[in-house]
Amino acid sequence: MTEHTITVAGVAVDTRHRIGGERVASAETFTDVSPIDGSTLGEISRGTPTEAAAAVAAAKAAFPGWAATPRAERARILHAIADGVEKRLEELAIVETNDNGALLRSHRRGVMPRVAHNFRFFADWLRTLDHEDFQTRGHTNHVSWDPAGPCVLITPWNAPLMLATWKVAPALAAGNTVILKPAEWSPLTASLLADIAAEAGLPAGVLNVVQGYGSEIGDALTSHPDVRRISFTGSVPTAKRIAASAASNLTPLSLELGGKSPLLVFADADLDLAVDLAVEQYDNAGQVCLAGTRLLVEESITEEFTRRFVEKATALKQGDPRDEATDIGPNIHPRQLEKIDGFVQRAIAAGARAVIGGHCKDGQYYAPTLLTDVAQDSEIVQEEVFGPVLTLQTFADEDEAVRLANDTRFGLAATVATGDPERADRVTSQLVAGTVWVNCFFVRDLQAPFGGSRLSGVGREGGTWSFDFYCDVKNTVTAPNGWNNHG
Numbered sequence: 001m002t003e004h005t006i007t008v009a010g011v012a013v014d015t016r017h018r019i020g021g022e023r024v025a026s027a028e029t030f031t032d033v034s035p036i037d038g039s040t041l042g043e044i045s046r047g048t049p050t051e052a053a054a055a056v057a058a059a060k061a062a063f064p065g066w067a068a069t070p071r072a073e074r075a076r077i078l079h080a081i082a083d084g085v086e087k088r089l090e091e092l093a094i095v096e097t098n099d100n101g102a103l104l105r106s107h108r109r110g111v112m113p114r115v116a117h118n119f120r121f122f123a124d125w126l127r128t129l130d131h132e133d134f135q136t137r138g139h140t141n142h143v144s145w146d147p148a149g150p151c152v153l154i155t156p157w158n159a160p161l162m163l164a165t166w167k168v169a170p171a172l173a174a175g176n177t178v179i180l181k182p183a184e185w186s187p188l189t190a191s192l193l194a195d196i197a198a199e200a201g202l203p204a205g206v207l208n209v210v211q212g213y214g215s216e217i218g219d220a221l222t223s224h225p226d227v228r229r230i231s232f233t234g235s236v237p238t239a240k241r242i243a244a245s246a247a248s249n250l251t252p253l254s255l256e257l258g259g260k261s262p263l264l265v266f267a268d269a270d271l272d273l274a275v276d277l278a279v280e281q282y283d284n285a286g287q288v289c290l291a292g293t294r295l296l297v298e299e300s301i302t303e304e305f306t307r308r309f310v311e312k313a314t315a316l317k318q319g320d321p322r323d324e325a326t327d328i329g330p331n332i333h334p335r336q337l338e339k340i341d342g343f344v345q346r347a348i349a350a351g352a353r354a355v356i357g358g359h360c361k362d363g364q365y366y367a368p369t370l371l372t373d374v375a376q377d378s379e380i381v382q383e384e385v386f387g388p389v390l391t392l393q394t395f396a397d398e399d400e401a402v403r404l405a406n407d408t409r410f411g412l413a414a415t416v417a418t419g420d421p422e423r424a425d426r427v428t429s430q431l432v433a434g435t436v437w438v439n440c441f442f443v444r445d446l447q448a449p450f451g452g453s454r455l456s457g458v459g460r461e462g463g464t465w466s467f468d469f470y471c472d473v474k475n476t477v478t479a480p481n482g483w484n485n486h487g
């Protein structure tokens with residue numbers, strides 16, 4: 001324990017950056033507050049461009065060694081990190097819940113196991129990278145996935161460790177070194193991950209963690225000429241700033257951004273299932289990029305759908321996310337809460353009706369809200385709220401459903417509830433979305449492409465898409481008679 005260690009629910013967390021294998025403190029700190037009750041968790045090192053440059057330098061220095069490490073050894077270390085995550089699963093879960101307010105039961109049973117899985121999956125995927133060579137007029141083509149170099153990974157607060165590790169794991173597996181910049185509202189599990197990685201034998205400088213405000217250290221990271229890849233999950237305005245900054249070196253970017261996804265409920269759907277799917281959109285207090293926040297319901301069933309939805313949604317238990325019985329926890333920050341309420345109050349002022357919710361509860365808890373009487377071109381239908389706020393619109397037929405579904409600037413996900421497989425085919429083929437679910441939601445497989453169209457992002461993550469992004473993919477063509485082509 002040092003003066004830089006805080007204790008969160010009994011778990012010690014180092015509040016300093018991790019750069020080149022060392023803990024490094026900044027002169028200044030920022031305060032990390034728990035959304036559960038507004039209590040201060042600790043003072044966290046507040047990075048400056050100096051620490052950002054040091055982290056890139058450390059990643060650059062460590063790159064040749066890690067890139068040259070045989071794949072099998074890289075995979076072994078990634079599995080050891082997964083072992084470490086599993087060993088400390090309970091600690092990671094409790095720290096994350098205190099830091100970002102998401103449900104402890106979800107962290108224990110779903111999220112943290114997925115963190116470990118992220119490392120195992122990408123370690124194992126390395127084995128699939130070797131493709132058969134192929135011939136062109138007797139010449140041999142050999143495709144290889146060469147590591148690209150230092151990667152800057154900038155991550156959000158809604159699923160901090162989960163979203164960080166599905167970038168960190170493929171970047172490391174591919175032989176790159178990393179500078180991870182966690183969100184300032186939930187920085188703690190990134191620090192624990194740095195410890196776990198070091199204990200697992202990851203060499204110094206391969207995974208660096210720099211904390212702080214994006215507005216203060218972001219540019220120093222994203223405009224750095226030694227950075228070879230930038231991967232970001234977060235908001236559209238920040239993505240545009242990062243893209244502008246990366247443009248100075250044409251650094252390749254992967255952007256996973258917001259959404260305003262539709263959930264289409266046709267009259268032929270299993271209504272109980274459709275209602276379950278709709279209520280599920282309040283998960284993580286609505287702070288999920290994939291959430292189907294626009295309920296589009298066929299006119300003939302709207303009344304019954306709404307009745308059942310209200311019955312189910314009002315039975316959700318909102319409260320302390322550490323309580324096993326809680327279904328919805330707090331929103332991350334007073335600023336986020338203010339933003340959510342601003343959207344809702346402007347919608348109501350413009351004529352929307354709150355069927356349920358429409359207000360804050362105690363502290364940082366926003367009541368699950370359903371708004372009807374909303375216009376298609378209104379702010380509440382077009383902009384990402386990132387809180388437990390759904391809108392309900394009706395449609396007369398399939399064409400109108402598809403038109404409404406596609407009529408936003410986003411294209412991350414869509415969910416379709418229907419009992420007719422042919423309708424499912426027709427509708428899904430017309431939807432603009434990176435992921436479409438039929439009669440299900442949030443079924444995720446790391447080998448599937450994940451990302452969005454339009455303003456929802458650039459590129460895809462997952463399986464082969466992650467490796468293609470984090471590697472310099474190379475084709476080597478060798479002449480038929482090898483070295484003595486002219487001989």
Ligand SMILES: NC(=O)C1=CN([C@@H]2O[C@H](COP(=O)(O)OP(=O)(O)OC[C@H]3O[C@@H](n4cnc5c(N)ncnc54)[C@H](O)[C@@H]3O)[C@@H](O)[C@H]2O)C=CC1
Pocket residue numbers: 154155156157158181182183184212213214215217218219222233234235236238239241242256257258259288289336339384385386
């Ligand atoms: N797609 C998603 O999963 C997420 C979407 N959002 C959306 O963004 C809205 C605002 O949330 P914020 O926390 O402000 O998101 P944000 O996009 O500003 O923050 C995400 C990350 O970007 C970093 N960042 C901020 N400015 C930066 C810069 N100039 N250069 C480099 N990094 C920078 C932050 O420090 C954080 O680590 C939310 O209401 C929601 O609509 C937020 C988080 C996740």
Ligand SMILES: O=C(O)/C=C/C=C(\O)C(=O)O
Pocket residue numbers: 158159162163233256287288289290444
């Ligand atoms: O858990 C997943 O597979 C995807 C989660 C994505 C988000 O929660 C997000 O980026 O908001």
